[in-house]
Amino acid sequence: xxxxxxxxxxxxxxxxxxxxxxxxxxxxxxxxxxxxxxxxxxxxxxxxxxxxxxxxxxxxxxxxxxxxxxxxxxxxxxxxxxxxxxxxxxxxxxxxxxxxxxxxxxxxxxxxxxxxxxxxxxxxxxxxxxxxxxxxxxxxxxxxxxxxxxxxxxxxxxxxxxxxxxxxxxxxxxxxxxxxxxxxxxxxxxxxxxxxxxxxxxxxxxxxxxxxxxxxxxxxxxxxxxxxxxxxxxxxxxxxxxxxxxxxxxxxxxxxxxxxxxxxxxxxxxxx
Amino acid sequence: xxxxxxxxxxxxxxxxxxxxxxxxxxxxxxxxxxxxxxxxxxxxxxxxxxxxxxxxxxxxxxxxxxxxxxxxxxxxxxxxxxxxxxxxxxxxxxxxxxxxxxxxxxxxxxxxxxxxxxxxxxxxxxxxxxxxxxxxxxxxxxxxxxxxxxxxxxxxxxxxxxxxxxxxxxxxxxxxxxxxxxxxxxxxxxxxxxxxxxxxxxxxxxxxxxxxxxxxxxxxxxxxxxxxxxxxxxxxxxxxxxxxxxxxxx
Amino acid sequence: xxxxxxxxxxxxxxxxxxxxxxxxxxxxxxxxxxxxxxxxxxxxxxxxxxxxxxxxxxxxxxxxxxxxxxxxxxxxxxxxxxxxxxxxxxxxxxxxxxxxxxxxxxxxxxxxxxxxxxxxxxxxxxxxxxxxxxxxxxxxxxxxxxxxxxxxxxxxxxxxxxxxxxxxxxxxxxxxxxxxxxxxxxxxxxxxxxxxxxxxxxxxxxxxxxxxxxxxxxxxxxxxxxxxxxxxxxxxxxxxxxxxxxxxxxxxxxxxxxxxxxxxxxxxxxxxxxxxxxxxxxxxxxxxxxxxxxxxxxxxxxxxxxxxxxxxx
Numbered sequence: 045x046x047x048x049x050x051x052x053x054x055x056x057x058x059x060x061x062x063x064x065x066x067x068x069x070x071x072x073x074x075x076x077x078x079x080x081x082x083x084x085x086x087x088x089x090x091x092x093x094x095x096x097x098x099x100x101x102x103x104x105x106x107x108x109x110x111x112x113x114x115x116x117x118x119x120x121x122x123x124x125x126x127x128x129x130x131x132x133x134x135x136x137x138x139x140x141x142x143x144x145x146x147x148x149x150x151x152x153x154x155x156x157x158x159x160x161x162x163x164x165x166x167x168x169x170x171x172x173x174x175x176x177x178x179x180x181x182x183x184x185x186x187x188x189x190x191x192x193x194x195x196x197x198x199x200x201x202x203x204x205x206x207x208x209x210x211x212x213x214x215x216x217x218x219x220x221x222x223x224x225x226x227x228x229x230x231x232x233x234x235x236x237x238x239x240x241x242x243x244x245x246x247x248x249x250x251x252x253x254x255x256x257x258x259x260x261x262x263x264x265x266x267x268x269x270x271x272x273x274x275x276x277x278x279x280x281x282x283x284x285x286x287x288x289x290x291x292x293x294x295x296x297x298x299x300x301x302x303x304x305x306x307x308x309x310x311x312x313x314x315x316x
Numbered sequence: 317x318x319x320x321x322x323x324x325x326x327x328x329x330x331x332x333x334x335x336x337x338x339x340x341x342x343x344x345x346x347x348x349x350x351x352x353x354x355x356x357x358x359x360x361x362x363x364x365x366x367x368x369x370x371x372x373x374x375x376x377x378x379x380x381x382x383x384x385x386x387x388x389x390x391x392x393x394x395x396x397x398x399x400x401x402x403x404x405x406x407x408x409x410x411x412x413x414x415x416x417x418x419x420x421x422x423x424x425x426x427x428x429x430x431x432x433x434x435x436x437x438x439x440x441x442x443x444x445x446x447x448x449x450x451x452x453x454x455x456x457x458x459x460x461x462x463x464x465x466x467x468x469x470x471x472x473x474x475x476x477x478x479x480x481x482x483x484x485x486x487x488x489x490x491x492x493x494x495x496x497x498x499x500x501x502x503x504x505x506x507x508x509x510x511x512x513x514x515x516x517x518x519x520x521x522x523x524x525x526x527x528x529x530x531x532x533x534x535x536x537x538x539x540x541x542x543x544x545x546x547x548x549x550x551x552x553x554x555x556x557x558x559x560x561x562x563x564x565x566x
Numbered sequence: 567x568x569x570x571x572x573x574x575x576x577x578x579x580x581x582x583x584x585x586x587x588x589x590x591x592x593x594x595x596x597x598x599x600x601x602x603x604x605x606x607x608x609x610x611x612x613x614x615x616x617x618x619x620x621x622x623x624x625x626x627x628x629x630x631x632x633x634x635x636x637x638x639x640x641x642x643x644x645x646x647x648x649x650x651x652x653x654x655x656x657x658x659x660x661x662x663x664x665x666x667x668x669x670x671x672x673x674x675x676x677x678x679x680x681x682x683x684x685x686x687x688x689x690x691x692x693x694x695x696x697x698x699x700x701x702x703x704x705x706x707x708x709x710x711x712x713x714x715x716x717x718x719x720x721x722x723x724x725x726x727x728x729x730x731x732x733x734x735x736x737x738x739x740x741x742x743x744x745x746x747x748x749x750x751x752x753x754x755x756x757x758x759x760x761x762x763x764x765x766x767x768x769x770x771x772x773x774x775x776x777x778x779x780x781x782x783x784x785x786x787x788x789x790x791x792x793x794x795x796x797x798x799x800x801x802x803x804x805x806x807x808x809x810x811x812x813x814x815x816x817x818x819x820x821x822x823x824x825x826x827x828x829x830x831x832x833x834x835x836x837x838x839x840x841x842x843x844x845x846x847x848x849x850x851x852x853x854x855x856x857x858x859x860x861x862x863x864x865x866x867x868x869x870x871x872x873x874x875x876x877x878x879x
Contacts, residue, residue: 047671061697144844203584
């Protein structure tokens, strides 16, 4: 009985958000810019795009760096003080509360580097947050690639890098993708980091990296706290935005599963 | 003329604590099959892997010379990548990459910079040589992992052939296969020796007797006896060889 | 075979360009691997730099009883106490639900049921914390207000919301460490005539203890560091105090930062104090993580449990 509690909670939350959110969702809601003076006249289009933009910046930062670190740790590094400390610091970074990363983004990216509250600041801060996921996912996935693949490739006269690039990464790809998309799912729902590194009440779509950007989680928070609107309207709009956010998260997860399954189906037979 | 010659080849494992090969001198003839036999842990696989410097991957120390066409392959001037292109290797467990059949065979030529136009001919040629073409020609795009164990091993042979090596090293290629597949591979080996120099490690003495022209018997890291297969199996000169062949140990 | 002549060309010489390329790639990979270290150092450096004036207040900062920025009072003691109260309570609930769930999943559950529960537990991690907080605000807070009185926004609501958030971690790591207990133990115990419940209590749980403990400490770290969900449901009074009932509105470290960062005067003691709160949070969570690692190390199922820790965060 107790075991079912998490199932019940999950369905309760999702169903509740879904039922309430559906009432607000309309083309206008999805495609108009927010109107903070009269909330019910606006929509959340810039926030949807903004969330995707932030995710893109975040992944552009964290994915190459994470995969490269993973390759280094799994393929090149010998067990020594450097690799041990790299692993230790990856753990550290994973353990840092998101609000602290937000504060760091605020002081370092927004003020010190002068990026201001912007897409770049928010995306990079999110990147710091999910970097440990991408590193670990890559390292773990690469380590599960059978040693015999590497030997076969090297025996054919491939260099180490050729072997990694064309055999190891190809086999590790599903694991890496899954890990990255898990990180992406976390990044898209993250509010605290973005709240501190971007502006709050945004009504436009960013045109450059240094433009301010709105995001769905921040929008939900803002609508419920600072935007002057009637309680009922604010709540219903928050429901709508929550639903869209959950949908985006679900799409990322489904996409992850889809990518992995097609790959596995294509490349592995029933034998062995 | 001998294709490969080793001069007092010594190999050490585990930072020098294990002396795996002790002063091996051997001459491997071109276009012949040389079988390496001996009990487990006698150094025959270590010897095989010393020939294309695969031992280096496991942090192994090698002393002595391995001459291929008169050039020491352990010389600092030798590029190990080029060397491994000249000396193909087939492993104990069939280990095709998790890619299509085509991509598996194309892997070698591609990493050596060959582009698509010539690729198809090389692949067809290699698969034909490995006696696999008829079975897979209609499904080159399927995953290699769907093939049976024997087919996978022949695919691995085709993959090695595709980079056009001069020497082929086989590390107990049939130990994971059933008798029918084993027979096919053995027939294939006899076919291939016209074009390649072949060295094969085997656990199975009948196999060595069936396919090889020369046989080398290893024991505890030493080369005990080396000679024509007929002679080794019928009139071994060394007592230990005779004991091993007649099944008194190992 | 003339087709392959081009790949036959074999020269005993270095291919300098390609070797150099490989070296450069290795260097690049190495530098990437160092980036995590660099980021952590930057975080520590900048956080400390910004918070030193506040940390230098010493006793008045850490043990001061009043947080009242407009009166230049920056005592975080009540906030720290509440943070722990909220975290521990949430964890108690999560443990009370999570550990039995883990035992059920590992020992009793039929496969099909596990295949339903497990993904649901994992999906629960995926619900954005702001959405969960919003749900809490709309449902939980209203429910508490109606049934127990008070504001509704209170410790109890925080407990429940945080318990929901830490539950998945507790369940998955505990389950992994229960599964990591060697089958032989279980079979030996059953063969001695112990009932299944006795076996679980005497043979399995003691051996899975370190893993389960790790999951709880880690959950604690997550709970203390969690921001948005808890922020939405605990009320956040203007001037925090040490609560005397679980129905009182409170403030935690994370919510203080979010609520006040936007109107601090840059360079003021208030700003330094907020960053100092960040440092305190960082240190608390780091201690929890360290304890987890130590608790897990060198015990049964250690590797699996660590993997679980790594995998589920």
